[in-house]
Amino acid sequence: MDTAFFTDWIDEIARLVTAERDHLTELDAAIGDADHGANLDRGFTAARATLSARPPGTPGDALVLLGGALIRKVGGASGPLYGTLFRQAGKALGDAPRVTPADLAGALEAGLRAVRELGHAEDGDKTMVDALAPAVRALREAVGNGEGERAAFEAASRAAQEGASATIPLRARKGRASYLGERSVGHIDPGAVSSSLIMQALRVTADNP
Ligand code: ADP
Numbered sequence: 001m002d003t004a005f006f007t008d009w010i011d012e013i014a015r016l017v018t019a020e021r022d023h024l025t026e027l028d029a030a031i032g033d034a035d036h037g038a039n040l041d042r043g044f045t046a047a048r049a050t051l052s053a054r055p056p057g058t059p060g061d062a063l064v065l066l067g068g069a070l071i072r073k074v075g076g077a078s079g080p081l082y083g084t085l086f087r088q089a090g091k092a093l094g095d096a097p098r099v100t101p102a103d104l105a106g107a108l109e110a111g112l113r114a115v116r117e118l119g120h121a122e123d124g125d126k127t128m129v130d131a132l133a134p135a136v137r138a139l140r141e142a143v144g145n146g147e148g149e150r151a152a153f154e155a156a157s158r159a160a161q162e163g164a165s166a167t168i169p170l171r172a173r174k175g176r177a178s179y180l181g182e183r184s185v186g187h188i189d190p191g192a193v194s195s196s197l198i199m200q201a202l203r204v205t206a207d208n209p
């Protein structure tokens with residue numbers, strides 16, 4: 001995967017986030033403050049503008065620029081968390097001009113570690129981590145089994161969606177939704193849903209070379 005693959009991935013995330021903006025906001029209205037869709041739409045739109053003004057030289061550079069734009073523009077809890085995910089993943093890719101799915105698995109593992117350190121969320125706390133962690137695990141497992149890019153990203157995307165759905169019965173223990181206590185039960189976590197859009201965009205990008 002070259003730099004163009006990564007800018008296509010970011011464009012596809014932006015497209016999906018814009019399409020799902022109102023849905024994400026409705027989900028956040030139920031257990032948060034109804035800004036998740038607007039937050040991410042603003043962030044990914046800004047990221048696209050940053051990348052067209054200053055085209056990235058490498059895959060790592062693209063993710064670092066994306067992370068910086070999200071930190072500057074998203075606000076809320078999700079901005080620094082997603083910003084950290086992509087910045088740390090980008091740093092892990094270094095300045096390689098092309099990367100493999102195994103490299104991306106390693107980079108997302110590094111990004112996820114940084115998200116956990118920043119947000120202190122454990123698995124099952126009903127956050128984006130509940131979609132990201134199974135996705136990254138599925139990606140690692142698929143590349144370990146010698147799966148190709150498309151199959152590996154398909155597995156990661158499916159794991160993220162399942163992880164997001166599995167947040168419905170959970171009680172939130174981190175973020176704004178945790179203020180609701182038991183009343184957060186029965187709702188899907190908006191950040192887990194946006195994380196599954198990010199992984200879905202990866203699959204779509206691999207399907208449309
Ligand atoms: P805010 O909660 O500040 O309004 P957003 O609505 O943009 O920010 O994002 C909410 C999402 O952020 C939640 O659905 C959850 O997935 C994620 N989140 C919140 N706190 C944490 C945390 N400590 N660790 C991981 N993810 C978190």
Ligand code: MG
Binds near residue numbers: 034036076176
């Ligand atoms: Mg919110």
